[in-house]
Amino acid sequence: MVTVGFDLDMTLIDSRPGVAKAVDVAAAELGVEVRGVDVARHIGPPLDTLLADAGVPQERIAQMVARYRAAYPTVIPEVPALPGADAALAAVRRRGGRILVVTGKFAPLAQLHLDELGWRVDHLAGSVWATQKAGVLREQDARVYVGDHVGDMAGARAAGVTAVGVRTGPCSEAELRAAGADVVFDDLSEFPAWFAGFVS
Numbered sequence: 214m215v216t217v218g219f220d221l222d223m224t225l226i227d228s229r230p231g232v233a234k235a236v237d238v239a240a241a242e243l244g245v246e247v248r249g250v251d252v253a254r255h256i257g258p259p260l261d262t263l264l265a266d267a268g269v270p271q272e273r274i275a276q277m278v279a280r281y282r283a284a285y286p287t288v289i290p291e292v293p294a295l296p297g298a299d300a301a302l303a304a305v306r307r308r309g310g311r312i313l314v315v316t317g318k319f320a321p322l323a324q325l326h327l328d329e330l331g332w333r334v335d336h337l338a339g340s341v342w343a344t345q346k347a348g349v350l351r352e353q354d355a356r357v358y359v360g361d362h363v364g365d366m367a368g369a370r371a372a373g374v375t376a377v378g379v380r381t382g383p384c385s386e387a388e389l390r391a392a393g394a395d396v397v398f399d400d401l402s403e404f405p406a407w408f409a410g411f412v413s
Contacts, residue, residue: 220360223382297402347371
């Protein structure tokens, strides 16, 4: 049985419209000057890091995160699966494999996406980023980790698993490979054929 981990945002789902809208709602209600579209452009790290990088004052970040999380469930239906996501998950199941979702997203919000899209996974870990993901991957005996960000590749390398990059997020193929990707796909539609020949 092969266990495969997937990142969520910009790997399995295009969360940019939902993130942007929820940030805009929180910013408008709290009077914080930040644009959701600017935050969504850099999806990958945890929300507090994204907000800080976008210029939100440190003393306002906790308020923003709380209001964002309260608003976020309303945007779930606006967030689509990325090309090939369903096929990639199905490819793991066909081999009798286990599926992990290991994401920087707050786990209860990540679960809402899984429920909305009808995706059943064997383990969900949220609020973990970059090399923090390695602990989950090791604990769950993963053999592959798939992600769109250099932070995902760092997590895979730290866990000693095969690192699969997809160019559906903010990072280029060159950036993903420099961060340790063993293979890079344009999107997850290329994953099933590769996985069919993968030997752990």
